[in-house]
Amino acid sequence: MSRSIEWGPAQLMRMFRGSSGRISVTKFSSQYCEIKSIFDSLRPPAITPAMKAGTEMHQVLEESVMGPPVEFTEEAAMEFSAEDAHALRLGDVVSRWRHLVDTSKAREISVYGTIRGIQLKGVIDEAAIDEKSRIHLVDTKTYAGDLAVYKQRLAYHQLLVYYELMGQMIKGKVDIDQLAHEKAKKCDFLVPLHRDIQAAWGYGTLQEMMDGWKDSLNKLSSGSMAEEVRADFIDRRNHNTDQIEFKHDVDTAEQLFAFRSELLSGQRPPLPLSRSVGSCRFCPHFADCSERQH
Numbered sequence: 342m343s344r345s346i347e348w349g350p351a352q353l354m355r356m357f358r359g360s361s362g363r364i365s366v367t368k369f370s371s372q373y374c375e376i377k378s379i380f381d382s383l384r385p386p387a388i389t390p391a392m393k394a395g396t397e398m399h400q401v402l403e404e405s406v407m408g409p410p411v412e413f414t415e416e417a418a419m420e421f422s423a424e425d426a427h428a429l430r431l432g433d434v435v436s437r438w439r440h441l442v443d444t445s446k447a448r449e450i451s452v453y454g455t456i457r458g459i460q461l462k463g464v465i466d467e468a469a470i471d472e473k474s475r476i477h478l479v480d481t482k483t484y485a486g487d488l489a490v491y492k493q494r495l496a497y498h499q500l501l502v503y504y505e506l507m508g509q510m511i512k513g514k515v516d517i518d519q520l521a522h523e524k525a526k527k528c529d530f531l532v533p534l535h536r537d538i539q540a541a542w543g544y545g546t547l548q549e550m551m552d553g554w555k556d557s558l559n560k561l562s563s564g565s566m567a568e569e570v571r572a573d574f575i576d577r578r579n580h581n582t583d584q585i586e587f588k589h590d591v592d593t594a595e596q597l598f599a600f601r602s603e604l605l606s607g608q609r610p611p612l613p614l615s616r617s618v619g620s621c622r623f624c625p626h627f628a629d630c631s632e633r634q635h
């Protein structure tokens with residue numbers, strides 16, 4: 342890596358954190374090259390056609406489970422207050438949890454939690470509840486064909502983090518009041534929301550939305566996490582090309598959490614790309630990286 346870039350814990354946390362102050366699960370469980378993930382945070386890579394196709398595929402899958410997305414007219418948007426603007430974000434999150442409770446399946450579910458003192462956030466591709474009230478997690482990868490070991494390991498590691506965060510959510514370890522009030526410092530939670538927002542999600546106020554979220558979590562709290570987690574690898578035509586089932590493993594999860602938190606707390610430097618994973622020659626940061634090796 343360029344010697345002009347520093348990677349002390351304060352810089353790392355700043356680079357990786359979003360505006361919410363939390364690190365995303367994707368960044369926390371990244372396995373490809375830790376130095377590249379720092380470069381990417383400093384200089385976000387351009388959206389490639391493959392990334393765009395992947396996003397579109399996620400949208401197709403989402404609509405197949407969740408139905409068409411909620412949309413509002415321009416006229417309504419012109420009338421939105423600060424509370425309505427916040428309700429757009431919160432309503433989307435809360436409605437997915439409610440969908441999971443009501444239909445036993447949902448996609449793109451936001452989860453939050455803390456691992457080794459690091460605040461995290463993520464979006465689980467899919468969760469489904471079986472007849473024994475166990476929650477099964479699925480991570481969808483929109484690439485197929487070349488399932489290199491590191492790609493499988495990345496999917497597994499992400500699922501381990503999602504498993505932990507989902508467990509914290511349903512066991513009441515996450516402060517929902519704090520989450521709901523994030524970015525809403527000037528909002529009055531008792532002010533009636535715009536009629537179109539009320540019609541779309543059925544909540545009259547932000548307070549009702551927040552209470553609805555808690556109610557969904559409360560209903561899930563009597564269930565448990567299924568040990569089996571799954572990664573679906575699909576191609577761009579939505580053909581399920583591979584499904585790999587893993588088992589949750591406490592020891593592996595703890596090793597992963599320790600390894601990643603060591604980096605983020607400054608106990609070890611970021612690692613370069615391993616030769617077994619790939620070649621630096623294809624990295625967009627090749628020219629700037631003093632750690633490039635092969």
Ligand code: SF4
Pocket residue numbers: 342374375376377378380613614620621624625626627630631632633634
């Ligand atoms: S050149 Fe190699 S070591 Fe450097 S960021 Fe890219 S992949 Fe990582």
